Amino acid sequence: MNSPIIALDFPSMKEVKEFIADFEERLFVKVGMELFFSEGPEIVRYLKEQGHQVFLDLKLHDIPNTVESAMRSLAKLDVDLVNVHAAGGIEMMRAAKRGLSGSPVKLIAVTQLTSTDEKQMQQEQLIERSLEESVLHYAVLAKEAGLDGVVCSVKEAKRIGEVCGEDFLRVTPGIRLGNDSHDQKRTATPEQAAREGATHIVVGRAVTQALKPREQLAVIDGQWRGAVL
Numbered sequence: 187m188n189s190p191i192i193a194l195d196f197p198s199m200k201e202v203k204e205f206i207a208d209f210e211e212r213l214f215v216k217v218g219m220e221l222f223f224s225e226g227p228e229i230v231r232y233l234k235e236q237g238h239q240v241f242l243d244l245k246l247h248d249i250p251n252t253v254e255s256a257m258r259s260l261a262k263l264d265v266d267l268v269n270v271h272a273a274g275g276i277e278m279m280r281a282a283k284r285g286l287s288g289s290p291v292k293l294i295a296v297t298q299l300t301s302t303d304e305k306q307m308q309q310e311q312l313i314e315r316s317l318e319e320s321v322l323h324y325a326v327l328a329k330e331a332g333l334d335g336v337v338c339s340v341k342e343a344k345r346i347g348e349v350c351g352e353d354f355l356r357v358t359p360g361i362r363l364g365n366d367s368h369d370q371k372r373t374a375t376p377e378q379a380a381r382e383g384a385t386h387i388v389v390g391r392a393v394t395q396a397l398k399p400r401e402q403l404a405v406i407d408g409q410w411r412g413a414v415l
C-alpha cells in the first residue's frame with residue numbers, strides 16, 4: 187500500500203521545514219506550483235536530501251517540443267513522479283515521455299481536475315459527454331502514450347483500473363474526512379479511495395491545516411490501509 191502523498195501547499199521553504207519537523211518518518215510529498223515557483227529546484231533538492239519521495243506537480247501543458255524540453259530539465263531533479271495535463275493531447279504526452287527517457291521518473295497525466303464537475307466541464311469545455319467518459323478517455327490516451335498512470339478522482343479510479351490495467355497508477359486528490367470540500371467538487375474519504383482501487387491518495391489541507399498534522403495523517407493512513415485489509 188502506497189503512503190498518502192502530502193500536498194505541501196505552502197508559500198515557502200520556512201513553512202515546509204516547520205511542517206516536516208513534526209514527522210520522524212520519511213514521507214511521500216507533493217510539491218506544487220505555489221512552492222516550486224517560490225523556491226525553485228532547491229526545495230526539491232532539500233526534500234530529496236531528507237529522504238522523502240517527491241511528486242513534482244507542475245501539470246505541464248504546452249506544445250510537444252516545449253514539454254519535451256521541460257521534462258528533460260525536470261528529469262535532472264531526481265523527483266519520483268511528474269505530470270502533464272492530458273488535455274495537451276497524445277503527441278504532447280508522448281513528447282513528455284521522450285523528455286524523461288533514460289530516467290526512472292514516473293509520468294502521469296491529469297484527466298479532469300477534481301475541482302471540476304460535469305456541469306462545468308460541459309458548459310466551459312464544451313465536452314458533450316459525461317465526466318466519467320471524459321476522464322476514462324484521457325486515461326486511455328495517457329496509456330496509449332506510454333504514461334504510468336493518471337490523476338483522477340476516486341469516483342473514476344475503479345473503471346480506469348479495469349480498462350487500463352491494475353498497474354496503471356490512479357493518483358487521487360480531493361480526499362476529505364469531513365464535510366469541508368473547499369474548492370474540490372469530486373471528493374472521497376481515504377476508505378472509499380482504497381475500496382475504489384486508487385493506487386495513491388493525495389492529501390493537502392486535511393493534514394496541513396489540521397491542529398495536529400501528524401495525528402491527522404495517522405488517521406487518514408489508517409483508514410486508507412484499513413479499508414482493504
Ligand SMILES: O=c1ccn([C@@H]2O[C@H](COP(=O)(O)O)[C@@H](O)[C@H]2O)c(=O)[nH]1
Pocket residue numbers: 193195218296298299300301337338359360361368370388389390391392
Ligand atoms: O485534479 C487535481 C490535481 C491536483 N490536485 C492537487 O492536489 C492537492 C489537493 O489539495 P487539498 O488541499 O487536499 O484539496 C492540491 O495541491 C492540488 O493542486 C487536485 O486537487 N486535483
